[in-house]
Amino acid sequence: MLLDLFVILLKIAGVVLGFAFPLGAALTLFGDRKQSALVQNRVGPNRARLPFIPAALLGIPHLIADSIKMIFKEDIIPEKANHFWHTIAPALSVFPAIALWAVIPFMDQVCLGTSAPALVEGTFRDVCTGETRNWFSIANLDAGLLYVFAISSISVYGAAIAGWASNNKYSLLGGLRSSAQMISYEVSMALSIMGLLIVYGTLNLNEMAALQGHLLFGWLPMWGIVVQPLSFFLFFVIMMAETKRAPFNAPEGESEIVAGYFTEFSSMKFGVIQLSEYIATVFVGALVSTLFLGGWQIPWLYADGFHFGTESAEPTLALPYWLVVMLRIGAFSVKTLLLVWLQFMLRWTLPSFRYDQIMTLGWKVLLPLSLLNLFVTAFVVTVLL
Amino acid sequence: MAVQVRQAVRPERNSWVSSYLPEVARGLAVTSRQFFRNLFGGQDVATIQYPEVKRAYPARYRGLHRLTYRDDGQVRCVACMCCSTVCPAQCIHITPAEHDDPGIEKYPASFVIDELRCIVCGLCVEACPCDAIRMDSGIHAHPFYERDRAFLNKDYLMDLGCPSTARQGGIHKGSADKQH
DSSP: OHHHHHHHHHHHIIIIIIIIHHHHHHHHHIIIIIHHHHHTTOOOSOOOOOTTOOSOGGGHHHHHHHHHHHHHSOOOOOTTSOHHHHHHHHHHHHHHHHHGGGGOOSSOOEEOOSSOOEEETTTTEEEOSSOEEOOSSSOOOTTHHHHHHHHHHHHHHHHHHHHHHTTOHHHHHHHHHHHHHHHHHHHHHHHHHHHHHHHHOOOOHHHHHHHTTOEETTTEEOOHHHHOHHHHHHHHHHHHHHTTOTTSOTTTOTTTSTTGGGTTOOHHHHHHHHHHHHHHHHHHHHHHHHHHSOTTOOTTEETTEEOOSSOOSSOSEEOOHHHHHHHHHHHHHHHHHHHHHHHHHHHHHSOOOOHHHHHHIIIIIIHHHHHHHHHHHHHIIIIIO | OOOOOOOOOOOOOOHHHHTOHHHHHHHHHHHHHHHHHHHTTOTTOOOOOTTTSOOOOOTTOOOSOEEOBOTTSOBOOOOOOHHHHHOTTOOEEEEEEEOSSTTOOEEEEEEEEETTTOOOOOHHHHHOTTSOEEOTTOOOOOOOSSGGGGEEOHHHHHHSOOBOOOOTTSSOHHHHHHHO
């Protein structure tokens, strides 16, 4: 009992403090400043130095300098603002961003059997002879995807309350915009993923990732992007809109409403709101790679090694189980990082949508396409298969 | 006379372009190409890391003034006042004095250039009949913490200086022939 609690705390610390937070913080430097610099033929931040180290270290000292600056800046609450909600708003926006990580599987259930798990013919599943332990995701929820929908929907409270409590017209507009944007995308978000649910028949994210080890025609990995390409595209766009980052950054709208809902926030409150957006960006990468890019799956790699060609009991290239575990965690991280990179690349490629264009895209393009995708998937699954 | 109207060529907005997605892919291709090119090599980055790396000044860059000197180390200037007369900013202050050598009529007892007033036009160099003042030191004018430091005196200007090969009394006959 106590050991379980300890393991859970360790997992939370590992995932949230060891993966989500550092990656989100690193993105403020590498995603926003270094990547944009490379795209725009600039050098980017490289002048800060650590004491006694004369090298630029890719600009990492800037990260430390920025956070020190954030922490020591004066925290200003406007006189007419609602002090309670103004203070609590950053927590409200960062809480969903962190809580979402509870259901992300970094690896399959670890098998502690006496013999190593092996692929069973005809199932495309590793079968564990001993007991399994849920070590690489915080919670192995059967309602995993519903949990994601629920928590990511309440992330709008942070923005809306931050905008309202600041007693600033720009902030209020930003909060309203984020609420409106959320409503326009919420419906299509759930509908776009329905096709995937029909195909997999489960809401458990780890189960979904495991099912993507199937091979179509004996060679093609049945990743979500293969069976539901339109759904992948729709869901990716919608989740990008959900993170409120460019090109869907109408709630922030630097060029129109100062900084939108967090105009009146300073010091670490501002830092936390920013950080929650970056963590949400990383989470989008993790979720989309779990649902559509096979999660921790590496094509043709099962618990006992690579099975090239047809599915046979004997692996073509046998690997020890611990190495497979490492490879799978690595694969998941690489996929996540690739999607994060793609999101930032889109940010530096596309101009922001106008406010009404976002609404139009949500209601008139993405919603009908989601319904169409759902209909076609349902038709194919029920009639043709 | 008929009015000439130039018709701007607008890109065609067909359904391919209007569907937005192909254009997004094209834009992504451009930014990604630039991203990877700069990640591995950085030949497109034009930034010069200034204090460590400096851009070479062009050969005709007008830097701080300097005074040239004769073969025996004396100042080349004969205090003819041409430079201080032509100077539009009136920043050259010369006090002429009689020279001991009968072959040299005058020399500047003091020669002060007020760098705060100098507009770096180079007219003094143009006006000088004996190649005594030059602006080819290549030194960028420094900022000064004290106003007095901005008045460059004769010693300072001669420290920057170099021997001049020009001959007093005009150009040699041989070289004059060559010019014409």
